Amino acid sequence: VMGCGLVTMGHCGQHECIHNTAFATRRLNTVVSWIVSMPRLTNPAWERMLHKDHHTYTNDPARDPEIMAGAPANSMPGSFEAYITKLLRIGGGKYRLGAWSARLAILINCAAGRIVGYSGFDPVPEAKAASFRTSLQRSCRLQLVIYAGVLAAIAASGSWITAWRYWLLPFLVGEPMHAFFHMAD
Numbered sequence: 001v002m003g004c005g006l007v008t009m010g011h012c013g014q015h016e017c018i019h020n021t022a023f024a025t026r027r028l029n030t031v032v033s034w035i036v037s038m039p040r041l042t043n044p045a046w047e048r049m050l051h052k053d054h055h056t057y058t059n060d061p062a063r064d065p066e067i068m069a070g071a072p073a074n075s076m077p078g079s080f081e082a083y084i085t086k087l088l089r090i091g092g093g094k095y096r097l098g099a100w101s102a103r104l105a106i107l108i109n110c111a112a113g114r115i116v117g118y119s120g121f122d123p124v125p126e127a128k129a130a131s132f133r134t135s136l137q138r139s140c141r142l143q144l145v146i147y148a149g150v151l152a153a154i155a156a157s158g159s160w161i162t163a164w165r166y167w168l169l170p171f172l173v174g175e176p177m178h179a180f181f182h183m184a185d
Contacts, residue, residue: 002166003174008181010036018048038146039167041103045139046110049132050117050124065117065124077183086183089175099175111140 016022017033033044050065057063077083089099105120115129115136116122123129154163 002170003172004177005174006039006167006170007174007178010040011178011182014040014042014044014047015051018044018051038143039171041100041107043107043110043136043140043143045132046106046136049115049128049136087176087179089179099179107140107144110136111144113137 013022013036014033017029017036020026020029022032023029030044033048037044037047054064054066057065059067061067077086102118102120106116106118109116109120113133115124115133117124124132154160
């Protein structure tokens with residue numbers, strides 16, 4: 001239940017907030033999108049940048065960024081093994097870590113000023129990247145600093161078991177539930 005809430009409901013909350021449809025004000029949508037995105041290792045400013053193109057060019061293989069992020073990674077699995085690999089969010093991506101490597105690569109690359117797409121390594125066209133570079137760089141750097149602070153606090157307090165129980169384990173269990181939901185989506 002915690003994993004589904006953290007990952008799938010977090011994704012749904014982020015999605016509605018980046019559309020500015022969850023709350024009456026843009027500021028509240030922004031704040032809540034950050035709150036639900038942080039535990040999932042996603043950046044709402046980056047997601048907002050690409051999500052508009054996804055809705056504008058849905059299912060256009062040349063312009064939908066969700067399809068362009070390496071078509072095989074976004075296609076329906078062709079075998080039971082591929083289905084399980086996709087469900088567990090492993091095996092794809094540059095380091096064969098699937099969603100995990102993509103999310104970290106997105107944060108690191110954007111923090112360094114390299115604006116990338118959904119795979120975490122595919123550069124966004126320069127015309128689009130240029131208009132988002134400064135704000136995304138700032139946003140992703142802030143997010144990485146927050147994660148460093150959280151990890152330092154966990155280390156200082158010795159609460160690794162608590163972090164594992166209430167964040168990492170639900171996150172790991174919730175990702176396959178979300179993958180199941182997302183494949184159908």
